[in-house]
Amino acid sequence: MDLPMFPLGSVLLPGQLLPLHIFEARYQAMLEHCREHGDEFGVVLIERGHEVGGGDIRSDVGTVARILDAHLAAPGHWTVVAAGVRRIRVRRWHPDEPWPHADVTPLVDTDEGPVDALGRNVGERWTGVLNRLTVVADIATTMGDESYAGMPDVADDPRLGSFQVAALSPLGAFDRQKILATTSLDRRIDLLIEMLDDVIVTLRAARTLGGDASPFAG
The missing domain is CATH 1.20.58 (Methane Monooxygenase Hydroxylase; Chain G, domain 1)
Structure with a gap:
């Protein structure tokens, strides 16, 4: 599954709310894409470096976030609230155009059951x-x-x-x-x-x- 991704300097856990302030043009475009195609994107931790400008090292385990609310706070500035819903493992990163995205697969517990x-x-x-x-x-x-x-x-x-x-x-x-x-x-x-x-x-x-x-x- 090819999923839009939002690398962050923090960890999003299932069941946790994620407030975001989106102003970078490519993430505004990603937000529009997500709202048209299921309201979901992936979040992974930036383990080292900075996402802006590239060169960062990203975790291969993250969380799918579902958009609960999004509104334009000011021209070019979106306020978003999302929630972590399930875990994913990144199999392969694609070039960060038009926004970061990756092939992902579900990550589940090996000791499932009661x-x-x-x-x-x-x-x-x-x-x-x-x-x-x-x-x-x-x-x-x-x-x-x-x-x-x-x-x-x-x-x-x-x-x-x-x-x-x-x-x-x-x-x-x-x-x-x-x-x-x-x-x-x-x-x-x-x-x-x-x-x-x-x-x-x-x-x-x-x-x-x-x-x-x-x-x-x-």
Whole structure:
């Protein structure tokens, strides 16, 4: 499948909203194309370099984004809200004309099927992930980080919920990319437990040292 692509310096996860301000001419043309042909485009992380001017290195795992709203904010300036809907793997990049595009294929978990059938106490470990996220939110809030006020509920299904937790957690782009690219729910839960434990240790240390706000805020 040949899909229009939007390389970014951040990771889009399934279930996550993506606000965009589009002003570059080729992406305005891409937006028009997408709105005429299904409202979808791919998003991948720029791992090194800058997309403008070329020469960037892009991740081979990304997310399909579906346009939810788009309006012309000013001449030549579009405000767009999209949502991550499913994962993809890039098989081959084409030349960036008239806009970046690539051949992509769906990326799915290798351990598909009922969560209860996976073993290793997946349900119990998933509850542990949610509990850790609550701890992160509580500590960060006491330190003055207001980003967790009104935190949305996480899906009951850990296949989607694992990506939502990664989006809500103060993780770096490469940690989020690791979560995105992991094709095992079982392994993804393990990674989230490891990452959230590290975040909790960092937050508690910062609070002990008298920090007034989460070191991850802003």
